[in-house]
Each structure stands twice: as C-alpha cells, then as structure tokens.
Amino acid sequence: MSLIVQKYGGTSVGSVERIRNVARRVAKWRSAGHDVVVVPSAMSGETNRLIALAKEIQAQPDPRELDVIASTGEQVTIGLLAMALLELGVKARSYTGWQVKVLTDSAHTRARIDSIDEVRLRGDLAAGRVPVVAGFQGIDGEDNITTLGRGGSDTSAVALAAALKADECQIYTDVEGVYTADPRIEPDARRLRNVTFEEMLEMASLGSKVLQIRSVEFAGKFRVPTRVLSSLTDPMLPVEEESRSGTLITFEEDPHMAMEKAIISGVAAQRDEAKITVHSVPDKPGIAYAILGPIADAGINVDVIVQNVSHDGSTDLSFTLGRGDMPKAMKILKEQVQPHIKCRDVTGNEGIAKVSIVGMGMRSHAGIAAQMFRTLAEEGINIQMISTSEIKISVVIEEKYTELAVRVLHKVFDLDRV
Amino acid sequence: MSLIVQKYGGTSVGSVERIRNVARRVAKWRSAGHDVVVVPSAMSGETNRLIALAKEIQAQPDPRELDVIASTGEQVTIGLLAMALLELGVKARSYTGWQVKVLTDSAHTRARIDSIDEVRLRGDLAAGRVPVVAGFQGIDGEDNITTLGRGGSDTSAVALAAALKADECQIYTDVEGVYTADPRIEPDARRLRNVTFEEMLEMASLGSKVLQIRSVEFAGKFRVPTRVLSSLTDPMLPVEEESRSGTLITFEEDPHMAMEKAIISGVAAQRDEAKITVHSVPDKPGIAYAILGPIADAGINVDVIVQNVSHDGSTDLSFTLGRGDMPKAMKILKEQVQPHIKCRDVTGNEGIAKVSIVGMGMRSHAGIAAQMFRTLAEEGINIQMISTSEIKISVVIEEKYTELAVRVLHKVFDLDRV
Numbered sequence: 001m002s003l004i005v006q007k008y009g010g011t012s013v014g015s016v017e018r019i020r021n022v023a024r025r026v027a028k029w030r031s032a033g034h035d036v037v038v039v040p041s042a043m044s045g046e047t048n049r050l051i052a053l054a055k056e057i058q059a060q061p062d063p064r065e066l067d068v069i070a071s072t073g074e075q076v077t078i079g080l081l082a083m084a085l086l087e088l089g090v091k092a093r094s095y096t097g098w099q100v101k102v103l104t105d106s107a108h109t110r111a112r113i114d115s116i117d118e119v120r121l122r123g124d125l126a127a128g129r130v131p132v133v134a135g136f137q138g139i140d141g142e143d144n145i146t147t148l149g150r151g152g153s154d155t156s157a158v159a160l161a162a163a164l165k166a167d168e169c170q171i172y173t174d175v176e177g178v179y180t181a182d183p184r185i186e187p188d189a190r191r192l193r194n195v196t197f198e199e200m201l202e203m204a205s206l207g208s209k210v211l212q213i214r215s216v217e218f219a220g221k222f223r224v225p226t227r228v229l230s231s232l233t234d235p236m237l238p239v240e241e242e243s244r245s246g247t248l249i250t251f252e253e254d255p256h257m258a259m260e261k262a263i264i265s266g267v268a269a270q271r272d273e274a275k276i277t278v279h280s281v282p283d284k285p286g287i288a289y290a291i292l293g294p295i296a297d298a299g300i301n302v303d304v305i306v307q308n309v310s311h312d313g314s315t316d317l318s319f320t321l322g323r324g325d326m327p328k329a330m331k332i333l334k335e336q337v338q339p340h341i342k343c344r345d346v347t348g349n350e351g352i353a354k355v356s357i358v359g360m361g362m363r364s365h366a367g368i369a370a371q372m373f374r375t376l377a378e379e380g381i382n383i384q385m386i387s388t389s390e391i392k393i394s395v396v397i398e399e400k401y402t403e404l405a406v407r408v409l410h411k412v413f414d415l416d417r418v
Numbered sequence: 419m420s421l422i423v424q425k426y427g428g429t430s431v432g433s434v435e436r437i438r439n440v441a442r443r444v445a446k447w448r449s450a451g452h453d454v455v456v457v458p459s460a461m462s463g464e465t466n467r468l469i470a471l472a473k474e475i476q477a478q479p480d481p482r483e484l485d486v487i488a489s490t491g492e493q494v495t496i497g498l499l500a501m502a503l504l505e506l507g508v509k510a511r512s513y514t515g516w517q518v519k520v521l522t523d524s525a526h527t528r529a530r531i532d533s534i535d536e537v538r539l540r541g542d543l544a545a546g547r548v549p550v551v552a553g554f555q556g557i558d559g560e561d562n563i564t565t566l567g568r569g570g571s572d573t574s575a576v577a578l579a580a581a582l583k584a585d586e587c588q589i590y591t592d593v594e595g596v597y598t599a600d601p602r603i604e605p606d607a608r609r610l611r612n613v614t615f616e617e618m619l620e621m622a623s624l625g626s627k628v629l630q631i632r633s634v635e636f637a638g639k640f641r642v643p644t645r646v647l648s649s650l651t652d653p654m655l656p657v658e659e660e661s662r663s664g665t666l667i668t669f670e671e672d673p674h675m676a677m678e679k680a681i682i683s684g685v686a687a688q689r690d691e692a693k694i695t696v697h698s699v700p701d702k703p704g705i706a707y708a709i710l711g712p713i714a715d716a717g718i719n720v721d722v723i724v725q726n727v728s729h730d731g732s733t734d735l736s737f738t739l740g741r742g743d744m745p746k747a748m749k750i751l752k753e754q755v756q757p758h759i760k761c762r763d764v765t766g767n768e769g770i771a772k773v774s775i776v777g778m779g780m781r782s783h784a785g786i787a788a789q790m791f792r793t794l795a796e797e798g799i800n801i802q803m804i805s806t807s808e809i810k811i812s813v814v815i816e817e818k819y820t821e822l823a824v825r826v827l828h829k830v831f832d833l834d835r836v
Contacts, residue, residue, distance in 0.1 A: 016474040050494065056434045057501045064505070068512050069497035072490035076468065079487035083475045088485070094486050098516065099561055143517055 002167035003125070005036040007135065007157030010044035011078050011174045012231035022172075023084035024235040032239040035125045035197055039135045039157040040081050042073025047136075054211065063108030067137075067147045071097070074134035074153070082132045086286075091129040095120070097145070098312060102138035102156065104146045111138060111146035112214075113155065116163035133160060151212030158215045162222035169224050170246075171211060172231035177247035178203065178210055180415040185406045188416035192247050192265060199265050200249045202358045202392040216249070223251050228288045263361030263368065264413040270354045271404050273303070274326040275384070278333065281343035283310040290341050291317055294332050300325045304354070304387040304396060318385060320396060323350055352384065353402040356394040357409055369393050375412045380404055389409040420585035421543070423454040425553065425575030428462035429592045430457070430649035431495050441502035442592075442653040444548060448508055450657040451619045453543045455582065457553045457575040459498050460491025461743065465554075481526030485555075487566045488527075489515070492552035492571070500550045509547040513538070520556035520574065522564045529556060529564035530632075531573065534581035551578060560634035569630030576633045580640035587642050588664075589629060590649035595665035596628055598833040599685040603824045606834035610665050610683060617683050620666045620776045620810040634667070641669050672711050681786065682831040683777030687820050688772045691721070692744040693802070695736040696751065701728040709735055712750050722805040722814060724770070729817055736803060738814060741768055770802065771820040774812040775827055787811050793830045 006026065013019050022040070029036050050069050054061040061069075078094035085092035100120065104111035124131045135153025138146050154171055161169035178200070181189040195203075204213040210228055219226045229246025237245075281287050288307065295302060305319040320401050321329055324350055328391040333346045362368050372393055376383060381404065385396035397405060410416060424444065429435050440458070447454050468487050472479040479487075497511035503510035518538065520741055522529035542549045552569025556564050566573050572589055579587035596618070599607040613621070615638040622631035637644045643813065647664025655663075699705050713720060723737040739747055744766055751764045780786050790811055794801060799822065803814035815823060828834060 016471070053434070053494070054498065054501060057437065057498050058505050062501050062504050065497040065500045065512055066502075068514070069494050072493050075490050075493070076471070076487050079483040080472065080475050082483045082486075083472060083480050086480050087476050094483055096486070096563075099563075145514075145517075261633065 001033045001035065001166060003037075004409060005039060005157050005161040005164065005166045005169045006172060007039040007153055007170065008041065008172045008231060009153070009174065010041040010046070012172050013040045013042075013081065014044040016080075019077070019080050019084050021235045022081060022231070023088055023090070024084060025172075027088045028109035028236060029239060030130065034239075036130050037121060037125070037166070038081060038130060038132045039073065039153060039160060040077045041135050041153040042134065046073040046076070064144055067108045067145050070147050071137040071145050074136050078134045078363045084172060085130055085132070091127070092132055093124055093129050094132045094134075096134045097137035097156075098139040098143070102159070104140055104148070105298055106140040106142070106144065106146065108146055110149040111140070113138060113148070113159045113218075114273060116159055117216075118160070118163040121160075121164065122242050124225045139205070139340055151215070154212040154215035155218055158218040158222075158224050158226060161224045161226075162218065166224070169219070169226045171215075171226060171228045173210065173228060174232060175210060175228075175231065176230045176245070177228050179266065181406050182269065182403065185403050186267070186410045186416075188410065190415065194248050194250050195265060196251055196360050196389055199249050199358050199360055202356070202389065203266060203268055218249070219249060225249070227252075263365050264357050264359035264415060265361075266358050267406050267409045267413075267415065268356045268358060269406050270356075271399060271402060272323045273320050273352055273354050273396070274323045275318055275320050275349045275352050275396065276326065276329060276333065277316055277349075278337075278341075278343050278345075279316050279347065281317060281341055282313045283315040287315075287341065288317065291333070291337055292319070294336050295321075295329055298328060298332055300329050304385050304394065306385045306387075319322045320352070321383065322356065326350060333403040335353045342369075352396050354394050354396050355402065355405045355409070356392055357413065358392045360391055362391050362393075371412065372409060372413045375408050376405060379404055379408055379418070419451045419453065421455075421582060422447060422586050422588060423455045423457065423575050423579040423582065424588045425457040425668045426459065426590045426649055427571070427592065427771050428459040428464070430590050431460075431499065432459045432462035434498070437495070437498050437502050439653045439732060440499060440649070441506055441508070443507045443590075443649070444503060445506045446654060447657060448548065452657075454548050455539060455543070455578060455584070456548060456682060457549045457571060457578060458492065458495040458501045458550065459553050459571040460495055464491040464494070482562055483528045485563050487554070487580060488565050489555040492554050494772040497553045498644045498695065503548055503550070509545070510549045510550055511542055511547050514552045515574075516553035516561070518551060518556045522556035522558055522566070522578070524558040524560070524564065524819050525563055526562075528567040529558070530634075531566070531577045534577055536578070536581040539578075539582065543562060549718070561572045566632075567634070572630040572633035573636055574634040576640075576642050576644060579642045579644070580636065584641060585643070587637070587644045589633075589644060589646045591628065591646060592648070592650060593628060593646075594648045594663070595646050597684065599824050599828045600687065603687065603821050604685070604828045604834075606828065608833065610815050612666050612668050612687060613683055614778050615667055615669050616809055617776050617778055620774070620807065621684060621686055637667060638669070643667070643669075681783050682777035682833060684776050684777075685827045685833065686776065686822050687824050688774075689817060689820060690741045691738050691770055691772050691814070693736055693738050693767045693770050694744065694747060694751065694766075694815065695734055695765050696755075696759075696761050696763075697734050697765065698732045699735060699759055701731055701733040705733075705759065706735065709751070709755055710737070711745055712754050713739075716750055718747050722803050722812065724803045724805075738770070738772065738803065765818055769817045770814050772812050773820065773823045773827065774810055775831065776810045778809055780809050780811070789830065793826050794823060797822055797826055799825075 082092045082094040135156035177191045179189040183189040226249045297302045308316045387394045439445040500510045500512040527634045553574035595609045601607040644667045720737045805812045
C-alpha cells in the first residue's frame with residue numbers, strides 16, 4: 001500500500017462525464033489498496049472565462065481581486081469530483097487552498113508556496129477518505145486568496161506530495177508522457193520511460209508543455225518521484241499496467257540504466273520566441289545592465305543573450321524573449337534606453353525559433369555540440385545564436401527551419417531507436 | 419456621516435454593466451460622506467447553473483460539497499464589484515464568508531449565522547475602504563463552507579449591519595418597496611413608506627418575495643433599521659432622495675404616525691398552497707400529533723390547521739402546506755398514518771389559495787375579521803379555513819377567486835387611499 005497524489009488537468013475534468021471517469025480511476029486505485037489524494041484543475045475553459053469576465057470590468061484587473069475570482073474555478077471542480085467519488089461509494093471530502101491550508105507569499109496571480117499544513121489531510125487518509133484538494137490556489141499570511149499562475153495545479157500536486165511524503169505524484173494529462181521530440185513534428189518520436197529531473201527541468205524551460213517548470217523545481221528540491229501519464233486511457237486499465245505507463249522523473253541516474261541510455265534524451269523546439277538586437281553600443285562596463293535592467297524591471301524574462309566581439313570600441317547585443325513581450329520590450333528600449341546609451345539602432349525579429357537537444361549523457365560525451373552544428377549546416381540551416389548548459393545545447397534559427405532541424409537532430413542522435 | 423450596509427440582489431449584479439451601476443451607486447454614497455459595506459448576491463442565474471451542474475453528478479448532491487460549489491457564485495461577484503469600485507477610484511476590498519469570518523451552524527444548504535467577526539471590516543472602514551462581503555455564505559466551527567439557503571444574502575446583510583451596529587441596512591431589489599398589495603393584481607396598490615417589523619414578518623411569512631423571512635427575524639431581534647428599495651433607479655439619483663425611497667421597516671409605532679395610519683397595511687395572496695384533509699378520525703387526545711408528527715419529521719412545514727367540532731366521537735382534521743410537499747405528505751399519511759389511526763380517508767386539494775390582511779391597527783380595532791368575511795361573502799367567495807394572529811387574518815379560498823378577493827379587500831379597507 002502506498003500514498004499517491006494524483007493531479008488531473010483541465011481537459012481531464014472538462015465535462016461531467018470526464019469527472020465521472022476521473023472518479024472511476026481514483027476508485028480503482030483505492031480498490032487496489034492505495035491511499036490517494038486528488039488535485040484537480042478547473043474545468044477546461046473556466047479559468048479563461050473568469051479572467052475574461054474580470055477584464056470586462058478592469059482592463060488590468062486588480063491582482064488580489066482577480067485571484068478571488070479565478071480561484072473559484074478549482075473550487076467548483078473539487079466539489080463536483082468529491083460528489084462523483086461519493087456517488088461511487090468512495091469516501092471523499094473536498095478542500096480549498098485555505099482549508100488545507102496552503103500558505104503562499106503575497107505575489108497575487110503568481111504566488112509561490114511557502115508551506116502546506118497536511119494535518120487535516122492525514123486525518124482524512126487515516127479515516128479512509130480521499131481528500132480532493134483544489135490546485136492552483138492558496139492563501140498568504142493575511143488570509144488573502146492567492147493563485148500560483150498558469151499550470152499552478154502541477155505545483156500544488158507536487159508540493160502536496162512533498163508535504164505528505166507521498167510515494168509518487170502522478171500528473172494525469174492529455175499526452176502519454178515525455179517524448180524524444182514533439183510527435184506532431186517527428187513521427188518516429190518515442191515515449192521516454194524515465195527522464196532525470198535535470199533533463200525534465202531543461203525540457204520544461206524549453207517550453208515543453210508537459211509540466212510547469214516550477215512543479216519540476218519543486219519535485220527536484222523535495223525529491224518527489226513524479227510521473228506524467230495519460231488520462232485518456234480506459235479508466236479501468238489495470239493498476240499494474242497504469243503504474244508503468246507514462247514517464248517517471250527520477251533523481252539519480254541508475255548506473256546500470258545509463259549504460260543503455262542514449263546520449264541525448266530529446267529534441268525540443270520553441271517557436272513563440274523573438275529576438276531583439278541593440279546595434280553599436282559602446283563596449284564599456286555596465287552596458288549590458290543598462291540594456292537588460294529596464295527589461296527585467298518590466299517583468300520580462302529574457303532567454304539567450306549574446307554579445308558580439310567588440311569592434312572599434314562598440315558591440316552588438318542580442319537577446320531572445322517571449323514573442324508576446326516584444327512590443328513592450330521594444331518600447332522600453334527605444335524610449336528609455338536608446339537616448340541614454342546612444343546605440344545606433346534597436347531591431348526586432350519575430351521570425352525565429354529555438355531548437356535544443358537535452359541529455360544527461362552529454363556530460364560524458366565530447367563533440368555533441370560539434371555534431372549538432374555540423375548536422376544543421378549540412379541542411380543549410382544558419383545558426384543565429386547559441387546557448388549551452390551542462391546538459392543542453394540550444395540554437396536560434398530561422399523559424400521556417402524548425403521542423404527540419406528537429407527531424408535531422410532526432411535522427412542523427414539515434415532517438416528513433418529504442 | 420453614517421454607516422450603511424447595502425445588499426444587492428442577483429438581478430442588480432446580473433451583468434457587467436449592472437455591476438458598474440452598483441459601483442456608481444456605492445461611490446455616490448461614499449461621496450456623500452457615508453461609510454458603506456456592500457453585500458452582493460451571485461449574478462442572476464449563476465446559483466441555479468451551479469446547482470444544476472452538481473445535480474448532473476449526484477441527483478441528491480452531498481450537502482457539504484454542494485455548499486463548496488454554490489458559494490463560488492458570490493465569490494465571483496465580490497471580486498468583480500471590488501474591481502468596479504477600484505476602477506472608479508473608490509478604495510475597496512472583497513471578503514468571502516470565511517475571510518470575515520461569518521460563523522454558522524453546520525446545517526449545510528440552510529445554515530444559520532451564529533456570529534460575525536467584524537474586526538477586519540472595521541479596519542477597512544477606518545482606512546476609508548469599502549468592504550465587499552459575499553452574501554449567502556459562511557463557515558462552521560470546523561472550517562467547512564456553509565450556505566444560508568435561498569435568499570440568504572438578505573440575512574447576511576442584516577446580520578452584518580447588526581454586528582457593525584450600522585445606521586441602516588439597505589436591501590436593493592427589483593421592486594420599489596413593500597406595497598399594500600401585489601401591483602400585478604391590484605393596480606391601485608400603493609407603496610408603504612413604513613412598515614413595522616411585525617407586519618413585515620407576517621408579510622414575509624405570507625410569501626411576499628420582497629425579503630426573506632429569516633432576514634426580517636434577524637432585523638427584529640437586533641433592531642436593525644432595514645430599508646427595501648429599488649436598484650433600478652438612476653444610480654446618480656441624489657442621496658437625499660434615495661434615502662427616502664423604498665419602505666423602511668421600523669420597530670416602534672410612532673404614536674403620532676399611528677393616528678394617521680390605516681388599520682390595515684396590506685393584502686397578501688399566496689397561491690402555492692395545498693390542503694390535506696384527514697377524514698373521520700377518532701376524537702381522542704394525541705390524534706393531532708399522530709397525524710402531524712410524521713409530517714414534521716419529514717421536514718414538511720404545515721401552515722393553517724383546522725380541526726372540526728367532534729361529531730359522534732370522530733372529527734376531520736385539515737391543514738395547508740406548500741404545494742410541492744403534497745405528494746410526499748400524502749404518501750406519509752396513506753402509508754404510515756392511516757393504518758395506524760384508522761381514519762376513513764385522506765384527501766388532498768391543490769386548487770386553493772390563501773389571502774391575508776395584515777396590520778398593526780387591527781389590534782385596536784374590533785370587527786376587522788367580520789368585515790373581511792362579509793366582504794368575501796358578498797362576492798360569493800366561500801371561506802374554507804380561517805387562521806388569525808394578533809395582526810393578521812388569513813382565509814383559505816378556492817384559487818380562482820384569488821385576484822377578486824385581493825381587490826375587494828384592498829378597496830374595503832381603504833388601501834387605495836393615501
């Protein structure tokens with residue numbers, strides 16, 4: 001008998017019939033002798049509906065009040081799911097964030113979890129009940145309702161699993177796990193049975209929508225074994241089979257497994273990127289901060305940053321950022337930064353994509369980067385920017401080459417072979 | 419400067435535009451120098467939508483979980499209304515039932531308020547903020563979410579006004595106040611400027627939909643001056659004018675006012691009634707309890723009860739009840755009671771209505787009942803049952819005579835004259 005935290009995304013609870021299926025699945029795990037805590041998201045579309053309603057009142061909704069409104073989506077789902085479990089004869093009880101309580105900081109709409117009081121949930125588990133806990137929400141130290149931001153229910157589930165020292169956190173979603181590449185781009189993409197926490201973190205940061213990055217960080221920090229698996233399978237799939245499905249995020253590389261493991265775990269592509277270049281800035285100390293400081297102050301995350309070799313005392317600085325942030329960043333640079341630093345020009349380019357290879361095996365194999373660059377060059381794909389970490393190499397290329405780059409890299413690193 | 423609690427019903431906050439109008443009205447009262455606490459209901463239709471969703475999962479929804487779901491309706495409205503106030507530059511902050519906190523008993527879906535902690539709200543008022551408090555909801559002693567039942571937001575508002583010792587509780591609704599009769603039946607019906615707490619209580623118990631009966635009880639118990647007024651007027655109507663509109667519920671009859679006051683304050687009709695008669699029961703002690711005990715145990719409220727004069731040691735017992743409860747009551751009487759008490763028969767009649775006259779003046783005037791009965795007799799309306807209290811006389815008549823009875827009584831007691 002083990003303790004499992006199961007998170008179900010918005011699509012998995014998107015209708016009354018789907019909520020019933022989730023209840024059947026939970027009941028099956030209970031029947032197999034496991035203790036289960038369930039964390040559902042809001043029904044798909046509901047959070048967007050609530051935010052749209054708020055924006056009809058205030059174009060820039062007050063963050064505290066937006067959280068009051070947005071948190072009701074999950075509150076409805078926990079009640080419905082608890083009812084569906086009761087209807088199947090499974091003892092269950094719903095909890096909002098404040099009832100648990102899930103304590104966060106006060107950063108409304110993007111709060112971070114500080115602590116979870118698991119005492120009440122332990123009482124339920126001891127009494128044979130399934131606690132159904134609202135994802136995405138918490139309260140701050142002054143009893144204000146907070147939300148964790150998009151995808152926050154993943155973080156709620158992993159944090160609950162950490163607090164309860166659960167044996168596994170299962171993230172049910174509408175994909176079958178983590179793949180070596182996006183199957184819509186590369187038909188030969190394979191599901192990974194295991195992926196290390198570090199690899200998953202890189203993949204999440206590369207925009208893989210499977211898991212929210214903060215939930216992966218949480219899983220890593222508290223060493224919560226986390227499995228991504230499909231909620232679209234038959235709810236009555238035997239527990240033995242379901243418990244081996246999906247992709248398990250592990251924390252140490254099993255030396256035995258590593259022997260058989262490919263050097264690269266996956267190829268990821270991120271399209272919603274843009275590139276900004278600040279031309280001919282004086283190459284002197286503090287110039288990068290003068291450019292990127294105001295961008296960070298505006299809450300804009302930048303990703304890859306490249307500064308050219310200085311030429312005649314001036315240089316070019318380029319960086320990538322989310323495409324949606326580009327107009328705001330351009331405005332800041334043109335109006336606030338350019339008059340100040342006296343650069344020649346600021347230009348933006350929305351026609352780019354970032355393609356990355358990720359793998360723990362990279363650490364012990366030389367020449368991976370060279371192989372990647374050669375492969376792209378052979379296809380005539382120009383590399384605009386490069387960024388590397390210990391287990392990842394990313395290149396920025398022209399957007400139209402995205403699919404081609406993914407496919408050739410998937411092949412050259414043998415990802416299509418088991 | 420006074421402290422006012424304003425309650426806005428579901429229709430008054432039924433759309434984004436109407437929420438903006440409520441905000442404008444609240445802002446106007448703030449500008450006139452008053453402290454305001456606002457209690458909105460859920461947007462019209464929302465509570466029904468949520469309950470219907472719950473019933474798709476469970477035909478008889480679990481009461482605890484139903485409250486978790488149903489309470490989200492008001493939670494959305496408080497957030498939207500607080501935003502609308504902020505948008506107008508009015509400092510505002512929303513509160514759910516648990517945030518205030520509104521402590522209730524544990525009777526889910528029909529909980530009663532035990533206490534309200536007004537400390538946090540006082541802090542907001544001192545800081546010049548408008549607290550926007552969710553009506554209809556609270557928490558019990560174990561932090562479970564409770565709701566107060568239909569119309570519960572009226573009770574929330576009056577209870578808040580009592581806790582804050584507010585100068586007035588204003589119940590904004592879609593009628594202009596309390597009338598001498600239903601204006602749809604009697605075109606000459608007039609708005610009452612004042613009505614006593616006792617009269618209002620009788621009117622509420624007669625099914626007048628203006629105020630929920632429990633809110634009137636609360637107003638009476640804590641002597642909260644409560645005004646029923648329209649939210650359909652121009653939001654910019656001057657405060658001096660608005661503060662004299664509607665109907666004010668008072669607690670002592672001003673002797674001066676009483677001189678000019680009509681004997682009768684209003685005529686009320688209630689149609690959703692049914693009558694059950696238990697025929698030829700042995701007239702012995704305990705027989706009324708044997709019949710009505712099982713009915714009460716089933717949670718069915720009976721209203722008028724009449725027992726005939728005994729004849730040959732047996733009698734008939736009739737009572738009225740809500741029409742919706744009749745099938746259930748008939749089943750109990752036929753299956754559980756009849757075999758036990760050996761009555762001749764049990765019959766039900768759904769074609770009845772109850773018409774009542776209410777007025778404090780009745781206490782000091784003899785012959786009011788006689789005048790009522792004579793007036794109905796002159797119109798050929800047969801009286802089936804009679805029930806009286808100190809300030810009310812009700813008669814049960816055939817339903818088709820309802821409008822006629824209301825009109826002739828309205829006229830004979832001079833209610834059409836100011």
